[in-house]
Amino acid sequence: MVGSKTGAGNGKSLYRVRVREGGAVVVERLELGEWIEDLVELPDGRLVLWNGRNTIQVVEAGNQIFSACIGCHAVRKEVHGVGPDLVGVVGGKVATHKNYDYSKAMAQFGGTWTPERLDKFLTDPQATVPGTTMDFEGIADPETRRKIVEYLEEMTQHWKDTKR
Missing domain, CATH: 1.10.760.10 (Cytochrome c-like domain)
Incomplete structure (x- = not known):
């Protein structure tokens, strides 16, 4: 998992990078609505994300069910992808x-x-x-x-x- 303060779109994203044989083979962008200053994985697999100011988000695996859709659709008002x-x-x-x-x-x-x-x-x-x-x-x-x-x-x- 890679947090982003800048980058594609508005930078308020978390990227799930699938690595095989030392190289990234798939990168999935998950829009979060906050910049990511730091992240840590808890023992149960949840991620704790901090924006560097006043917001902490906890991301649970269940929320990732939508990740297949992110390749074509954004979840941000009036920001479109392929869909x-x-x-x-x-x-x-x-x-x-x-x-x-x-x-x-x-x-x-x-x-x-x-x-x-x-x-x-x-x-x-x-x-x-x-x-x-x-x-x-x-x-x-x-x-x-x-x-x-x-x-x-x-x-x-x-x-x-x-x-x-």
Whole structure:
């Protein structure tokens, strides 16, 4: 794990670096919302992150369920990756984030992303929104999908709380 005070985006990230034979083979960026001055791993595997001022965050392994999504999606309002940012997706209207060019299929899908609707989409994006440009087979495990939806709800609430 590597903390970041500067770097891609705003520098408020933690990077999980997978190393094989002495070299990095995969780097996954996890957006945290705070600069990382120092980090330490606890005996139970949790990470304690300090921003150098007044914030300490504890990152648990369960939160990493979303890391597969980070390759394409940001969890930061109006900061897009290959896919749109996912802040506010649960409970939000479909295909409405600013400055993101949604596929015609997604734009026509319309409605609101309820937890149930998002779960269905995560199960099989192509069957749920035929013609979507999301190149992803889906997630068969309902527990994994549930955790992703919960994580997205938590991130949205965190974003709302920090904006007050």
